[in-house]
Amino acid sequence: MLITAVYPGTFDPITYGHSDIAQRAANMFDHVIFAVADSPHTNKRPVFTLAERVALAQTVFHPYDNIKVKSFSGLLINFAKKNKARIIIRGLRAVSDFEYEFQLAGMNRSLMPDIETVFLPTSPQYTYLSSTLAKEVARLGGNVQPFVHPCVYAALLAKMQANRQ
Amino acid sequence: MLITAVYPGTFDPITYGHSDIAQRAANMFDHVIFAVADSPHTNKRPVFTLAERVALAQTVFHPYDNIKVKSFSGLLINFAKKNKARIIIRGLRAVSDFEYEFQLAGMNRSLMPDIETVFLPTSPQYTYLSSTLAKEVARLGGNVQPFVHPCVYAALLAKMQANRQ
Amino acid sequence: MLITAVYPGTFDPITYGHSDIAQRAANMFDHVIFAVADSPHTNKRPVFTLAERVALAQTVFHPYDNIKVKSFSGLLINFAKKNKARIIIRGLRAVSDFEYEFQLAGMNRSLMPDIETVFLPTSPQYTYLSSTLAKEVARLGGNVQPFVHPCVYAALLAKMQANRQ
Amino acid sequence: MLITAVYPGTFDPITYGHSDIAQRAANMFDHVIFAVADSPHTNKRPVFTLAERVALAQTVFHPYDNIKVKSFSGLLINFAKKNKARIIIRGLRAVSDFEYEFQLAGMNRSLMPDIETVFLPTSPQYTYLSSTLAKEVARLGGNVQPFVHPCVYAALLAKMQANRQ
Amino acid sequence: MLITAVYPGTFDPITYGHSDIAQRAANMFDHVIFAVADSPHTNKRPVFTLAERVALAQTVFHPYDNIKVKSFSGLLINFAKKNKARIIIRGLRAVSDFEYEFQLAGMNRSLMPDIETVFLPTSPQYTYLSSTLAKEVARLGGNVQPFVHPCVYAALLAKMQANRQ
Amino acid sequence: MLITAVYPGTFDPITYGHSDIAQRAANMFDHVIFAVADSPHTNKRPVFTLAERVALAQTVFHPYDNIKVKSFSGLLINFAKKNKARIIIRGLRAVSDFEYEFQLAGMNRSLMPDIETVFLPTSPQYTYLSSTLAKEVARLGGNVQPFVHPCVYAALLAKMQANRQ
Numbered sequence: 001m002l003i004t005a006v007y008p009g010t011f012d013p014i015t016y017g018h019s020d021i022a023q024r025a026a027n028m029f030d031h032v033i034f035a036v037a038d039s040p041h042t043n044k045r046p047v048f049t050l051a052e053r054v055a056l057a058q059t060v061f062h063p064y065d066n067i068k069v070k071s072f073s074g075l076l077i078n079f080a081k082k083n084k085a086r087i088i089i090r091g092l093r094a095v096s097d098f099e100y101e102f103q104l105a106g107m108n109r110s111l112m113p114d115i116e117t118v119f120l121p122t123s124p125q126y127t128y129l130s131s132t133l134a135k136e137v138a139r140l141g142g143n144v145q146p147f148v149h150p151c152v153y154a155a156l157l158a159k160m161q162a163n164r165q
Numbered sequence: 166m167l168i169t170a171v172y173p174g175t176f177d178p179i180t181y182g183h184s185d186i187a188q189r190a191a192n193m194f195d196h197v198i199f200a201v202a203d204s205p206h207t208n209k210r211p212v213f214t215l216a217e218r219v220a221l222a223q224t225v226f227h228p229y230d231n232i233k234v235k236s237f238s239g240l241l242i243n244f245a246k247k248n249k250a251r252i253i254i255r256g257l258r259a260v261s262d263f264e265y266e267f268q269l270a271g272m273n274r275s276l277m278p279d280i281e282t283v284f285l286p287t288s289p290q291y292t293y294l295s296s297t298l299a300k301e302v303a304r305l306g307g308n309v310q311p312f313v314h315p316c317v318y319a320a321l322l323a324k325m326q327a328n329r330q
Numbered sequence: 331m332l333i334t335a336v337y338p339g340t341f342d343p344i345t346y347g348h349s350d351i352a353q354r355a356a357n358m359f360d361h362v363i364f365a366v367a368d369s370p371h372t373n374k375r376p377v378f379t380l381a382e383r384v385a386l387a388q389t390v391f392h393p394y395d396n397i398k399v400k401s402f403s404g405l406l407i408n409f410a411k412k413n414k415a416r417i418i419i420r421g422l423r424a425v426s427d428f429e430y431e432f433q434l435a436g437m438n439r440s441l442m443p444d445i446e447t448v449f450l451p452t453s454p455q456y457t458y459l460s461s462t463l464a465k466e467v468a469r470l471g472g473n474v475q476p477f478v479h480p481c482v483y484a485a486l487l488a489k490m491q492a493n494r495q
Numbered sequence: 496m497l498i499t500a501v502y503p504g505t506f507d508p509i510t511y512g513h514s515d516i517a518q519r520a521a522n523m524f525d526h527v528i529f530a531v532a533d534s535p536h537t538n539k540r541p542v543f544t545l546a547e548r549v550a551l552a553q554t555v556f557h558p559y560d561n562i563k564v565k566s567f568s569g570l571l572i573n574f575a576k577k578n579k580a581r582i583i584i585r586g587l588r589a590v591s592d593f594e595y596e597f598q599l600a601g602m603n604r605s606l607m608p609d610i611e612t613v614f615l616p617t618s619p620q621y622t623y624l625s626s627t628l629a630k631e632v633a634r635l636g637g638n639v640q641p642f643v644h645p646c647v648y649a650a651l652l653a654k655m656q657a658n659r660q
Numbered sequence: 661m662l663i664t665a666v667y668p669g670t671f672d673p674i675t676y677g678h679s680d681i682a683q684r685a686a687n688m689f690d691h692v693i694f695a696v697a698d699s700p701h702t703n704k705r706p707v708f709t710l711a712e713r714v715a716l717a718q719t720v721f722h723p724y725d726n727i728k729v730k731s732f733s734g735l736l737i738n739f740a741k742k743n744k745a746r747i748i749i750r751g752l753r754a755v756s757d758f759e760y761e762f763q764l765a766g767m768n769r770s771l772m773p774d775i776e777t778v779f780l781p782t783s784p785q786y787t788y789l790s791s792t793l794a795k796e797v798a799r800l801g802g803n804v805q806p807f808v809h810p811c812v813y814a815a816l817l818a819k820m821q822a823n824r825q
Numbered sequence: 826m827l828i829t830a831v832y833p834g835t836f837d838p839i840t841y842g843h844s845d846i847a848q849r850a851a852n853m854f855d856h857v858i859f860a861v862a863d864s865p866h867t868n869k870r871p872v873f874t875l876a877e878r879v880a881l882a883q884t885v886f887h888p889y890d891n892i893k894v895k896s897f898s899g900l901l902i903n904f905a906k907k908n909k910a911r912i913i914i915r916g917l918r919a920v921s922d923f924e925y926e927f928q929l930a931g932m933n934r935s936l937m938p939d940i941e942t943v944f945l946p947t948s949p950q951y952t953y954l955s956s957t958l959a960k961e962v963a964r965l966g967g968n969v970q971p972f973v974h975p976c977v978y979a980a981l982l983a984k985m986q987a988n989r990q
Contacts, residue, residue, distance in 0.1 A: 024611055028498060028611060074305045092614070102616055103298065106616070107293045107294070111302065111308070116519055116523060120612075120614075121600050124950060124953070137735065137771065143771065189446055193446060242802075281357070282451060285448055292619055405637045408636075435623070455784060457787070457931060458929070467932065470899045472936055601952060602953045602958050605972075684941055687941070688943070689853075762946055776849055777946060778945055780942075
């Protein structure tokens with residue numbers, strides 16, 4: 001059987017934590033769709049537009065044959081179904097992730113019982129890393145090069161400069 | 166002794182998770198007041214007005230003799246005192262609930278020592294359910310009928326339609 | 331309706347944390363049965379015999395009219411049923427308690443659906459207190475008077491002395 | 496690529512919680528090895544022998560073509576390697592599972608970097624279920640039929656009867 | 661060696677929970693800098709201005725020789741470096757604090773490896789206390805005198821009155 | 826002021842996780858006592874004798890001037906007092922550590938109010954590491970060289986060989 005897995009998120013912007021999860025998923029499943037959500041689950045407005053977030057992810061995953069970047073809006077399970085994906089990938093960093101993720105997985109399963117959510121533990125070196133912290137550090141003038149792909153680093157700098165003007 | 170318990174919340178809107186807790190509390194205590202808070206504890210503005218949230222809860226609890234729906238503003242402990250209630254009911258779904266709830270219980274007890282908070286575990290089938298997730302699913306076009314009373318379902322549909330226009 | 335609640339545990343020995351929970355439950359429910367388990371849930375052998383644990387609890391609760399001390403063996407839900415109790419009381423100190431307690435509550439409910447488990451938060455000053463820590467401190471020669479009733483203190487000293495010989 | 500996943504555990508005895516995880520894994524990966532550990536990770540001696548635990552699992556998974564039951568001793572990663580499995584499956588019920596499982600996953604990855612551990616959330620109805628609780632309930636005379644396969648139920652009854660004599 | 665530790669936060673406003681941590685840190689390290697952040701880590705706009713928050717803290721710590729109040733903006737690690745502080749103090753109340761704090765500590769360490777974060781457990785009586793809860797209680801007309809220094813109490817009352825007009 | 830801190834534990838045997846914590850503490854406080862407990866807090870009997878555990882730690886810390894290895898029995902707070910130490914160091918790896926450690930810290934503070942417990946977060950690369958896992962891996966024939974000092978590695982091999990005979 002050929003298995004397609006969806007790895008959804010806001011990815012505002014994509015960090016090495018996200019790409020690590022996606023690449024490990026790509027070693028496990030035949031196809032991985034890196035699914036950039038139009039609307040985040042939270043109230044916070046994204047710093048990067050949907051098109052920007054998709055473009056950054058496409059640059060990052062360019063070398064990976066079985067990772068495709070797509071955007072989606074609406075219910076994740078509908079997107080998964082349309083793409084014939086039965087598996088949702090989520091990274092887990094910490095206990096608080098765990099709880100929210102379990103609620104989300106339960107809700108998705110309740111809406112569509114043949115959808116499975118699988119969790120991959122974040123690699124130790126990325127445990128402390130999140131898009132929010134990366135943006136915060138960049139905003140305050142810290143060096144985020146160890147945390148994000150060079151193209152994301154450049155985009156963050158440009159965005160911060162634009163916001164200052 | 167006749168015991169009155171208060172089950173407070175924003176209930177924006179009431180879900181089957183909430184009504185399950187209230188009905189179980191009503192089997193334990195003589196009177197249960199389902200207390201709809203005027204101002205939510207968080208910054209998020211409710212989707213339903215206070216009057217709408219109260220009306221939905223009243224429809225849901227119509228068949229239950231010892232559950233009364235009331236609204237309140239100001240400190241919960243003052244509302245409890247005015248209603249001669251010594252017990253506050255809270256549902257617990259997850260560890261993160263647990264922590265916030267414990268802080269709240271501690272604060273309430275510190276403000277009024279003879280108030281007791283008791284916690285009821287959410288039924289397994291509602292562990293993943295929250296008003297926030299229900300609204301999110303409804304907003305994205307998913308079916309929330311398994312999660313809320315028919316009157317709440319209708320109200321959610323109407324609200325979503327109104328927001329779209 | 332007259333409500334009977336059961337507060338079960340190994341109580342090896344009873345601490346001020348346990349008596350605090352029982353007394354608060356006794357303000358909420360008509361009758362509270364302090365139910366000392368013959369066999370602990372864990373592999374650890376109790377330091378005090380069942381008879382000793384019951385006797386200590388009886389001394390502690392002597393002034394409380396609606397708290398009765400009983401011992402039980404076998405399934406808690408059968409004991410609850412025999413005593414016409416529909417409510418199980420559990421104290422919650424910490425997140426790790428929370429999880430085990432939720433599993434236990436779920437299992438009990440699955441075995442007997444009309445049994446409800448309610449959780450009372452441990453008072454702040456007893457958050458760090460457990461029978462295990464109290465015994466450990468006593469064994470190492472520390473003063474456990476702030477943690478246990480005088481009769482338990484005396485019993486712990488006697489037990490420790492006996493173990494040394 | 497054909498992917499083999501290992502689902503390791505002590506399985507003393509296998510419950511519906513375990514078989515649910517294994518069957519869901521079997522919908523995701525080409526081959527699943529249900530790997531019964533000779534030595535449990537904890538100090539507790541198993542109630543069922545290794546041969547008994549393997550036989551019970553084989554009965555349970557008889558209808559499943561791509562689930563094979565095997566026993567192993569020694570390091571899990573060596574067993575995985577020998578079976579050309581790059582993926583370890585673990586079920587997650589609760590936060591406390593989460594932590595231990597993450598440590599184990601980190602250790603395994605440190606010992607063999609190309610091994611991946613993926614986590615599947617336990618189905619809501621099995622959240623409270625564990626081999627330990629099932630054995631405890633059986634020992635105390637409770638009905639464990641809702642929690643285990645009929646063959647396991649019979650084996651538990653027989654084992655409990657044998658222990659009583 | 662003379663050690664300087666920084667205790668950073670938004671302190672909007674300072675509570676007895678914060679001053680307890682700072683005073684205990686001042687018994688451990690030669691100098692403690694109570695560092696009031698210009699921009700909070702979260703999106704929420706502070707109720708008190710930076711100048712007000714600094715002034716309140718200065719009143720609170722007036723009697724303490726080795727606690728200095730300073731404000732900072734930008735990256736905490738740059739502020740720490742400029743003040744020759746190698747240690748960051750954080751208070752821990754609850755598991756959810758723990759996780760966020762660990763991520764922050766990891767990020768700071770990754771940005772500047774010789775910075776150490778040490779955690780002090782909040783005293784039991786302040787476990788339920790936070791600036792957010794104190795403001796909420798004050799806003800709803802509750803008495804926050806047990807939670808904050810008299811000067812903070814007066815400032816909260818004045819602020820609430822100003823907001824009402 | 827000259828500050829002495831105690832870092833207590835069973836250290837059966839000392840791992841790189843422990844030595845990392847001790848060395849970081851030694852950069853913060855004037856003197857660090859690495860205090861090897863005669864009796865572990867748990868029921869598990871140590872694999873290494875007290876003398877062996879002390880000797881291994883002494884080899885590990887030989888290059889560190891302000892780290893002294895001592896053994897102790899009885900209450901930690903009495904040991905701390907005798908050594909004029911007001912500070913107890915504990916490493917934190919995970920949420921479950923956090924809870925137990927907070928209870929212990931609360932108990933110690935209740936027994937001796939001027940004792941402070943400070944927590945240091947374990948370095949990311951040692952998050953998954955514990956003495957128990959290291960022994961388990963060694964017992965099963967895995968390579969524990971990345972986790973322990975060469976002298977501990979040799980001792981583990983010898984101990985495992987002795988146990989097999």
